[in-house]
Structure formats: C-alpha cells, structure tokens
Amino acid sequence: MRLSVLFARTLREDPADADAPSHRLLLRGAFIRRLMAGVYTTMPLGLRVVRKIERIVREEMDAAGAQELRMPIAIPAEPWKQTGRWGAYGDELFRLRDRHGRDLLLGPTQEEVVTPLVANEFPSYRDLPVNLYQVEWKYRDELRPRYGLLRGREFLMKDAYSFDRDEDGLRRSYDVMYRAYERVFDRCRLDYVVVEADPGTIGGSINHEFMAIADVGEDVFVRCVNGDYLADTEAATPRPPDALEEPDLEPLAEVATPGAATIDAVARQLAIDPSRTLKCMLFEVAGDAVAVLVPGDREVNERKLGRLYFPEVVRRFEDEDFAARGFVKGFVGPQGLGDDVTILADPIVRGGANWVTGANAVDVHVRGANAGRDFRVDRYEDLVEIREGDACPKDGGELRLERSIVVGHIFQLGTSYSEPLQARFADEDGTERAYQMGCYGIGITRIMAAAAEQCHDDAGLMWPRVMAPYEVVVILANHDDADVVREAERIYAELAERGIEVVLDDREDRAGVKFADADLVGYPVQVVVGRKGLAAGNADLKLRATNDRSSAPIGSAADAAVDLLARTP
C-alpha cells in the first residue's frame, strides 16, 4: 500500500471531544471516525487492526473446537419475551418494529437466537457437546457511551455459546474456553488479569472477567502488592484487624451532639477521628429491618448486602421508614435496636471498641459503646466497601485499587436460557433435559482500544506486531531524489515479496511530516530512505516499541527491518 492513496488523513491536533488516550489517538491516526455518540466508522487502517484481532480470536476458537456461524442482527422479540429479557434489558435494547407491527430488536447478544437453533438441529445427547461462535456487530443503547471505542453503542464482539448434556460437561467446555481466552489475550500482548466476577443477580452462576489494565478503565479491582490476591471490588474482602485482646472498656455515656446528623459532624464536634465512630445503616429486606455496622470512615457495599439476601430485594431506609419505625435518622445506634431488627456487622468492627454511635434520640450520641456489652451483633458478614490500602485477606499485604477494561467475559449459564426457551434434548435414558449452556464474549473493538491504551507514548500509538495495521513503513524522505525513490521502492518491493505487511510513504510531504505520522500511526518498524542516509550507503531504522534508531547498509535494509520486526513485542 502506498500512503499517497491510502484513505487516511491524520489529525495534527487532538480532537476537542476525545479525552481518553485511545480515543484521541485512534481518531488522530485515522483509524476511526465518529458518526454519532458511541458509533464509529472503522477506517481502512482501523479495519486492518480489527481483522487481525478477529483472526487471532478465530484461530483460538477453532482450535478450541468451536464452530463459526453467523446469526442475524435484526431478530424477533418473541424469544426475548420468553426469557424475560425483552423487559429486563430495558432502554439498552435497540427496539424496532416492522411494517406488520411485529417487535424486533438489534441483537446485543444472541442467546435467544442460538438456543432454539441448537434445539432444532441437535436434539440428541449424542450431538453434544457443541460450541458455536460468531464475530458480529452488537447493539446496545448504552446509558452513557464513552471513551470512543471503549464503550460504544455499536461494537464488534465474538460471542460463543456452548451446549452440554450435564454440569460436568459444562465445566469442561468452560475450562476449554477459559484457556482459549488466555491464549487470545496473551497473543494480543495485553497486560490483563482474570478475576472471578460478581455473580450478581444472574443467579449465582460462575463467571470470569478478563480485564485489561488501563487508567481509563471503568472497572475497579483490587490487587495485593505481593501478587497473591486479585478481586473485583464488588467481591473483595479485606482482612479484618485482629480483635482487641483486652480492651479497656469505657462506661457507656450519652453526649450531646446538637445538629450532628452525619459522621463528619459528629467527629468534628467531639474532636475524634471518624474511624472511632460506628455507622449504623438501616435497610429493609422482605418487610424486616436489617442494620449494618461499619466504622464511620467506611462505606457499606450494598451489592454485597444484596447478594447476601438474594433473591430478596434489599432497599435502603428512606425517611418514611425511619418515621414508621421510630428511628431517628442520623442518630441511630445499635444498642437501642430490638429483637425485630437483624444486626449485621462487618468483621472490621471486631477490631474496635468504645465506639461513638447514635443514642437513638435527636441530637444525642453515646461514647463507649461496645459489642456484647452494649449491643448485640447477630452475624458478622463481609459488607464493607474495599478501599486502597486495605489488608490482603491472604497475606495481609497492602491492597491497591487498579482500573481495567473488561475485554472478555465468560459465564456458566446452566439452564437459565434453555429452560424458558424450552430448549431440550433427549438424554440417553429417553428423558428430555434442558441444555447446560455457557456463553463467552470477547470485545474485538474493545481489545483494539485497550491495546491503544496500553501501547502509546506522547507521539502516538505503538502497536504490538500482531495487531499493527502494517508491520513496516518505508519512508521516502526525499521524494524528488531519483536515487532515494529507487532504493525506497526496491526495499518496499523486497519486503512485500517476503510477505511483510508494508506501506510506502510516497507522499510529497516533507520528511518531518512523515516521521510524525509514522510515530502517530504506530507502525512497529520504520525504514527511512533519504539523501542523507544514502550518502553513507545506509537506510535508517526505528523500532517504535522502544524508539531505538539504527542504521543498516542500504542493500540489506530489508533484512534489518525484518530483524527489528522480530524484536517487536
């Protein structure tokens, strides 16, 4: 390819509405162009990157025994109504209606298509297991698209679906995919971690997230500095401090705290650290009141609480609840709560004594409240929001919060789709059973953005070899010099001949413009052919990954480029 004809105009300045490095650089490098919020045209350079990622994914899926097919994007709503997702997916679903008034949707994921399909085609246990995948554009009307390709409303995803006879089979299929995913992300040279994710409200199914480390990532996870613990913030459990050995118990005493209805106000009035206070949060679960105790400087993680009571819904007390039960908002303390209130405490509370907490009366708190003596704790449960610096549950090491981008997510679905869709196969004993399903997603366009986040410097992108749009750029530094042109053309042809993906920058621009563009677009290797180098019989090379420059005799410039390419990550 010659850059003089390539449909790619780089931008000299940062676009005003791009903030994240990947968004900024992909726009500037002419990989993508925005059409509307969260929807982008993939330009020729960008499409080459996408294709390369797809190829890696396809190779690993095929190697794992999955079979590629291609399912429609515009799909009927009926099966979605059966699984309940027509309603549950809410406004995120792109809905449309055909001329006959039938409801359709643009697929955000394809369980409702693939499941009935498999039930029709493979109705016997002898057909199983089977794993089907596709690489197709997905549509989700995100609440807030952002960061360019990182959260788009249209995005390219590889989605795979496994069907097994039983749970053992599902686990085997899942393990195979888990390992295939590791190979995909290893080959993509991503710095990533795998975490067992919050089972959430899907129903306690096992699932893992593959998360590429990036500052702009939307998902926060914790990692022990000693490297032995990784967890999603929604699942992370800090090691509680040791219980006090022989606490010097103060007497319980009331203290006036006029107007101090917040932890901060109480701490200020009494001149104590917020961590000395005991926060008592009230929730309503199935008509009963639940109190959660955490130190005043900590937050309750309501997702953890929700999981504890799933499928019951946990709701934070509102003003009416306080009024109805006679609690004083801002002055609630556990010592006054009756037997009808379940009192949960985070284990961290064991490490403290002589708490300052509400006295269950307006403008009054108490000092010296102690568990056991002054109030009871029905159960200790992990309910605290993890934070930077907490102790690792495994070795007590310091926990650090890091951000990441979810590039892959795999689930053991079980029968949660096959049951409502009545997708059953005949088992060996003749009975009908619902398929045990797994689903496995990889965000192709998201990998592209994540790689851009991880591989760039001030000058531009630094693609790993496997996803670079082209491997080598031959820069013709003086387009008006016949010798330079001849040598550049020769090296370009030789590299192409050797199967290297190469572009020739034959534009009539000054050398500086070409150098800047080469750095911006991020070709792994640059070969500069110009008058200056030629006078010494050399071509000059640059390895973008390190920005190291070198020279090679013009006659062996192609060899030198190939050698350098081999040194690109």
Add this chain to the structure above:
RNA sequence: CGGGACGUGGCGCAGCUUGGUAGCGCGCAGCGUUCGGGACGCUGAGGUCGCGGGUUCAAAUCCCGCCGUCCCGACCA
C-alpha cells in the same frame, strides 16, 4: 436520568459581557522558494455562526424552547 461544560468553514479556536460588513491557526487548491522530526511567501476556494421561535431598524451576540457532543455520577459484556 441528575450535575457540569460546549456547539462559529474539514480540524483546533477567537468574536458574544457592551447587538451594527464573520475572523485567526492548521488543513485544502494554485504558483514560487524550501526539503531528515509536523517549512515559508503570495494567491484562492470553503461558513444556513446546531435548529426553531421571540425581542429589535438590525441577532453569532439578548430571551425562550428544542437538538447534538463531551466530562462526572447512577447503570452496564
């Protein structure tokens, strides 16, 4: 959907407070000089000032409504 900011040639911005001929830089086209880290000179093309309404002799500028975009939050493969 809540909070914030912004919308002026392809891109980045000024002009708006105090209404009166629509500007600058980059890019684009032509000519010339330059030519290994985003050159310079001259000439030129290109704009419903997001859209609609209102005030006014007169609106990019003031008022009302809407739309769009980005950031934070809620939410989420």
